[in-house]
Amino acid sequence: MNEETKLATARNLMTYSCDKIKMYADLDQSKAYSEFRPRYSKELYKTIADYCRETMPDLGLAVDVGCGPGMSTLGFCKYFEKVIGIDVSETQIACAPTDVPNCEFKVGYSHQLPFIESGTADLFCSGQSFYFMPQKETLAEADRVLRPGGTVALFGYGLINARRQQINEILQKIFVRLMPYMPKETTQAVSKLRETTLPYSDFIRREDFKAAHQMTLEEFIGFIKSTWPYVAYSKDYPNVDTAADMKKE
Numbered sequence: 053m054n055e056e057t058k059l060a061t062a063r064n065l066m067t068y069s070c071d072k073i074k075m076y077a078d079l080d081q082s083k084a085y086s087e088f089r090p091r092y093s094k095e096l097y098k099t100i101a102d103y104c105r106e107t108m109p110d111l112g113l114a115v116d117v118g119c120g121p122g123m124s125t126l127g128f129c130k131y132f133e134k135v136i137g138i139d140v141s142e143t144q145i146a147c148a149p150t151d152v153p154n155c156e157f158k159v160g161y162s163h164q165l166p167f168i169e170s171g172t173a174d175l176f177c178s179g180q181s182f183y184f185m186p187q188k189e190t191l192a193e194a195d196r197v198l199r200p201g202g203t204v205a206l207f208g209y210g211l212i213n214a215r216r217q218q219i220n221e222i223l224q225k226i227f228v229r230l231m232p233y234m235p236k237e238t239t240q241a242v243s244k245l246r247e248t249t250l251p252y253s254d255f256i257r258r259e260d261f262k263a264a265h266q267m268t269l270e271e272f273i274g275f276i277k278s279t280w281p282y283v284a285y286s287k288d289y290p291n292v293d294t295a296a297d298m299k300k301e
Protein backbone atom coordinates (compact mmCIF):
# COMPACT_ATOMS: atom_id res chain seq x y z
CA MET A 53 0.00 0.00 0.00
CA ASN A 54 1.51 3.36 -0.94
CA GLU A 55 1.62 6.38 1.43
CA GLU A 56 -1.40 8.14 -0.14
CA THR A 57 -3.60 5.02 0.04
CA LYS A 58 -2.52 4.41 3.64
CA LEU A 59 -3.38 8.00 4.48
CA ALA A 60 -6.80 7.82 2.81
CA THR A 61 -7.59 4.58 4.66
CA ALA A 62 -6.48 6.06 7.98
CA ARG A 63 -8.57 9.21 7.39
CA ASN A 64 -11.69 7.16 6.73
CA LEU A 65 -11.19 5.09 9.85
CA MET A 66 -10.38 7.94 12.20
CA THR A 67 -13.66 9.61 12.99
CA TYR A 68 -13.48 9.27 16.76
CA SER A 69 -13.70 12.43 18.80
CA CYS A 70 -12.70 12.92 22.43
CA ASP A 71 -11.63 15.58 24.86
CA LYS A 72 -7.98 16.01 23.93
CA ILE A 73 -7.01 17.42 27.28
CA LYS A 74 -8.16 14.26 29.06
CA MET A 75 -6.30 11.81 26.87
CA TYR A 76 -3.29 11.54 29.17
CA ALA A 77 -4.82 11.46 32.64
CA ASP A 78 -3.80 7.96 33.65
CA LEU A 79 -0.57 7.53 35.64
CA ASP A 80 0.21 4.06 34.24
CA GLN A 81 -0.19 5.42 30.72
CA SER A 82 2.17 8.32 31.47
CA LYS A 83 4.70 5.94 33.07
CA ALA A 84 4.57 3.79 29.92
CA TYR A 85 4.88 6.97 27.86
CA SER A 86 8.03 8.13 29.65
CA GLU A 87 9.60 4.68 29.47
CA PHE A 88 8.71 3.42 26.02
CA ARG A 89 8.00 6.29 23.63
CA PRO A 90 10.70 7.00 21.06
CA ARG A 91 13.26 9.73 21.70
CA TYR A 92 14.01 12.21 18.91
CA SER A 93 17.37 12.20 17.17
CA LYS A 94 20.22 14.48 18.28
CA GLU A 95 20.29 15.74 14.70
CA LEU A 96 16.74 17.10 15.05
CA TYR A 97 17.61 19.20 18.12
CA LYS A 98 20.83 20.44 16.56
CA THR A 99 19.08 21.42 13.33
CA ILE A 100 16.43 23.42 15.21
CA ALA A 101 19.03 25.07 17.46
CA ASP A 102 21.19 25.97 14.44
CA TYR A 103 18.16 27.50 12.75
CA CYS A 104 17.43 29.59 15.87
CA ARG A 105 21.07 30.72 15.97
CA GLU A 106 20.75 32.26 12.52
CA THR A 107 18.86 35.13 14.14
CA MET A 108 20.11 34.89 17.75
CA PRO A 109 23.65 33.61 18.40
CA ASP A 110 23.14 33.19 22.17
CA LEU A 111 20.09 31.06 22.76
CA GLY A 112 18.11 31.95 25.89
CA LEU A 113 14.68 30.46 26.43
CA ALA A 114 13.03 27.48 24.67
CA VAL A 115 9.38 26.66 25.34
CA ASP A 116 8.07 23.17 24.52
CA VAL A 117 4.26 22.90 24.64
CA GLY A 118 2.54 19.51 24.88
CA CYS A 119 5.86 18.24 26.20
CA GLY A 120 4.58 14.99 27.74
CA PRO A 121 7.13 13.58 30.19
CA GLY A 122 9.85 15.59 28.46
CA MET A 123 11.14 13.54 25.54
CA SER A 124 10.67 16.47 23.16
CA THR A 125 12.09 18.93 25.73
CA LEU A 126 15.34 17.58 27.13
CA GLY A 127 17.30 17.53 23.87
CA PHE A 128 17.18 21.35 23.79
CA CYS A 129 18.88 21.74 27.19
CA LYS A 130 22.39 21.66 25.79
CA TYR A 131 21.64 24.48 23.34
CA PHE A 132 19.46 26.86 25.38
CA GLU A 133 20.16 28.62 28.64
CA LYS A 134 16.73 27.67 29.93
CA VAL A 135 14.05 25.24 28.72
CA ILE A 136 10.45 25.07 29.93
CA GLY A 137 8.20 22.11 29.13
CA ILE A 138 4.45 22.65 29.46
CA ASP A 139 1.72 20.04 29.30
CA VAL A 140 -1.94 20.08 30.19
CA SER A 141 -1.67 16.62 31.78
CA GLU A 142 -0.65 16.41 35.43
CA THR A 143 0.36 12.76 35.09
CA GLN A 144 2.62 13.47 32.11
CA ILE A 145 4.33 16.28 34.05
CA ALA A 146 4.56 14.02 37.14
CA CYS A 147 6.65 11.60 35.02
CA ALA A 148 9.03 14.30 33.71
CA PRO A 149 12.56 14.51 35.18
CA THR A 150 13.16 16.94 38.03
CA ASP A 151 16.95 16.89 38.08
CA VAL A 152 17.94 18.82 34.97
CA PRO A 153 19.27 22.17 36.22
CA ASN A 154 18.27 24.38 33.26
CA CYS A 155 14.91 22.72 32.65
CA GLU A 156 11.56 23.01 34.36
CA PHE A 157 8.15 21.48 33.69
CA LYS A 158 4.77 23.04 34.29
CA VAL A 159 1.14 22.02 33.94
CA GLY A 160 -0.59 24.41 31.54
CA TYR A 161 -2.35 25.00 28.25
CA SER A 162 -0.36 25.63 25.08
CA HIS A 163 -2.38 28.77 24.37
CA GLN A 164 -2.27 30.27 27.88
CA LEU A 165 1.23 30.79 29.22
CA PRO A 166 0.87 33.66 31.71
CA PHE A 167 4.12 32.66 33.45
CA ILE A 168 6.15 33.48 30.32
CA GLU A 169 6.83 37.13 29.63
CA SER A 170 6.08 38.51 26.19
CA GLY A 171 8.99 38.66 23.74
CA THR A 172 11.34 36.50 25.84
CA ALA A 173 11.54 33.12 24.06
CA ASP A 174 13.87 32.19 21.19
CA LEU A 175 12.04 28.94 20.42
CA PHE A 176 8.43 27.80 20.76
CA CYS A 177 8.06 24.15 19.83
CA SER A 178 5.68 21.23 19.93
CA GLY A 179 6.59 17.56 19.45
CA GLN A 180 3.88 15.15 18.32
CA SER A 181 1.20 17.30 19.94
CA PHE A 182 0.30 20.35 17.83
CA TYR A 183 -2.66 18.57 16.23
CA PHE A 184 -4.32 18.12 19.64
CA MET A 185 -4.15 21.83 20.45
CA PRO A 186 -6.30 24.86 19.60
CA GLN A 187 -3.90 25.75 16.80
CA LYS A 188 -4.81 29.36 16.03
CA GLU A 189 -4.73 30.33 19.71
CA THR A 190 -1.52 28.37 20.34
CA LEU A 191 0.26 30.15 17.48
CA ALA A 192 -1.05 33.50 18.78
CA GLU A 193 0.51 32.64 22.17
CA ALA A 194 3.74 31.64 20.36
CA ASP A 195 3.80 35.05 18.68
CA ARG A 196 3.33 36.72 22.07
CA VAL A 197 6.09 34.88 23.94
CA LEU A 198 8.65 34.82 21.09
CA ARG A 199 11.11 37.65 20.61
CA PRO A 200 11.02 39.25 17.13
CA GLY A 201 12.57 36.74 14.73
CA GLY A 202 12.05 33.83 17.16
CA THR A 203 11.33 30.32 15.85
CA VAL A 204 8.24 28.09 15.89
CA ALA A 205 9.16 24.41 15.39
CA LEU A 206 6.57 21.64 15.01
CA PHE A 207 7.83 18.08 14.78
CA GLY A 208 6.72 14.51 15.28
CA TYR A 209 6.61 11.03 13.80
CA GLY A 210 4.08 9.08 11.73
CA LEU A 211 2.96 5.47 11.64
CA ILE A 212 5.30 2.72 12.77
CA ASN A 213 6.75 0.38 10.18
CA ALA A 214 8.54 -2.75 11.32
CA ARG A 215 11.33 -4.25 9.25
CA ARG A 216 9.78 -7.72 9.41
CA GLN A 217 6.59 -8.19 7.40
CA GLN A 218 5.24 -10.68 9.96
CA ILE A 219 5.39 -7.99 12.66
CA ASN A 220 3.69 -5.49 10.37
CA GLU A 221 0.84 -7.96 9.94
CA ILE A 222 0.44 -8.26 13.73
CA LEU A 223 0.55 -4.47 13.97
CA GLN A 224 -2.16 -4.24 11.35
CA LYS A 225 -4.47 -6.46 13.42
CA ILE A 226 -3.88 -4.37 16.56
CA PHE A 227 -4.49 -1.15 14.63
CA VAL A 228 -7.79 -2.47 13.30
CA ARG A 229 -8.84 -3.13 16.91
CA LEU A 230 -7.67 0.21 18.29
CA MET A 231 -8.21 2.50 15.30
CA PRO A 232 -11.86 3.30 16.15
CA TYR A 233 -10.44 4.99 19.29
CA MET A 234 -7.87 7.01 17.40
CA PRO A 235 -8.84 10.72 17.65
CA LYS A 236 -9.54 12.08 14.21
CA GLU A 237 -6.91 14.81 14.73
CA THR A 238 -4.27 12.07 14.57
CA THR A 239 -4.68 12.08 10.78
CA GLN A 240 -2.66 15.31 10.91
CA ALA A 241 0.24 13.31 12.34
CA VAL A 242 -0.14 10.69 9.63
CA SER A 243 -0.09 13.40 6.97
CA LYS A 244 2.84 15.15 8.72
CA LEU A 245 0.77 18.33 9.22
CA ARG A 246 0.51 18.86 5.46
CA GLU A 247 -3.01 20.28 5.76
CA THR A 248 -1.96 22.77 8.43
CA THR A 249 -1.46 26.27 7.14
CA LEU A 250 1.07 28.23 9.14
CA PRO A 251 0.83 32.02 9.07
CA TYR A 252 4.57 32.43 8.47
CA SER A 253 6.06 33.34 5.10
CA ASP A 254 9.55 31.96 5.83
CA PHE A 255 8.26 28.49 6.69
CA ILE A 256 10.42 25.45 5.83
CA ARG A 257 9.56 21.74 5.93
CA ARG A 258 12.03 18.90 6.54
CA GLU A 259 11.09 15.26 6.15
CA ASP A 260 14.52 13.71 5.99
CA PHE A 261 15.08 12.91 9.67
CA LYS A 262 15.20 9.20 10.23
CA ALA A 263 14.23 7.54 13.49
CA ALA A 264 15.17 3.88 13.63
CA HIS A 265 14.46 2.15 16.92
CA GLN A 266 15.04 -1.39 17.99
CA MET A 267 12.34 -2.50 20.39
CA THR A 268 11.83 -5.77 22.20
CA LEU A 269 8.30 -7.16 22.25
CA GLU A 270 7.90 -5.95 25.87
CA GLU A 271 9.01 -2.45 24.87
CA PHE A 272 6.68 -2.43 21.93
CA ILE A 273 3.76 -3.48 24.14
CA GLY A 274 4.77 -0.68 26.54
CA PHE A 275 4.62 1.74 23.61
CA ILE A 276 1.10 0.59 22.68
CA LYS A 277 0.02 0.92 26.36
CA SER A 278 1.11 4.56 26.29
CA THR A 279 -1.40 5.41 23.56
CA TRP A 280 -4.88 6.81 24.07
CA PRO A 281 -6.58 4.20 21.80
CA TYR A 282 -5.21 1.40 24.02
CA VAL A 283 -6.40 3.16 27.22
CA ALA A 284 -9.83 4.00 25.78
CA TYR A 285 -10.33 0.51 24.29
CA SER A 286 -9.33 -1.13 27.60
CA LYS A 287 -11.92 0.98 29.43
CA ASP A 288 -14.67 -0.17 27.06
CA TYR A 289 -13.47 -3.79 27.00
CA PRO A 290 -11.94 -4.48 30.44
CA ASN A 291 -12.01 -8.25 29.81
CA VAL A 292 -9.96 -8.10 26.61
CA ASP A 293 -6.21 -8.24 27.20
CA THR A 294 -4.71 -6.63 24.10
CA ALA A 295 -1.16 -6.95 25.46
CA ALA A 296 -1.62 -10.72 25.97
CA ASP A 297 -3.13 -11.03 22.48
CA MET A 298 -0.08 -9.30 21.01
CA LYS A 299 2.24 -11.70 22.85
CA LYS A 300 0.24 -14.68 21.62
CA GLU A 301 0.47 -13.52 18.00
Ligand SMILES: C[S@@+](CC[C@H](N)C(=O)[O-])C[C@H]1O[C@@H](n2cnc3c(N)ncnc32)[C@H](O)[C@@H]1O
Pocket residue numbers: 072073076089117118119120121122123124138139140141144160161162163178179180181184185186
Ligand atom coordinates in the same frame (compact mmCIF):
# COMPACT_ATOMS: atom_id res chain seq x y z
C1 LIG B 1 1.44 12.55 21.93
S1 LIG B 1 1.91 13.49 23.37
C2 LIG B 1 3.46 14.22 22.89
C3 LIG B 1 4.45 14.30 24.03
C4 LIG B 1 5.87 14.69 23.65
N1 LIG B 1 5.93 16.06 23.22
C5 LIG B 1 6.47 13.79 22.59
O1 LIG B 1 7.02 14.32 21.62
O2 LIG B 1 6.46 12.55 22.74
C6 LIG B 1 0.78 14.85 23.28
C7 LIG B 1 0.82 15.68 24.54
O3 LIG B 1 0.12 16.91 24.30
C8 LIG B 1 -0.55 17.27 25.49
N2 LIG B 1 -1.58 18.25 25.15
C9 LIG B 1 -2.70 18.05 24.41
N3 LIG B 1 -3.38 19.20 24.28
C10 LIG B 1 -2.67 20.16 24.95
C11 LIG B 1 -2.85 21.55 25.17
N4 LIG B 1 -3.90 22.19 24.66
N5 LIG B 1 -1.93 22.21 25.89
C12 LIG B 1 -0.85 21.57 26.40
N6 LIG B 1 -0.62 20.26 26.23
C13 LIG B 1 -1.51 19.56 25.49
C14 LIG B 1 -1.07 15.93 26.02
O4 LIG B 1 -1.40 15.98 27.38
C15 LIG B 1 0.12 15.01 25.71
O5 LIG B 1 1.00 14.89 26.79
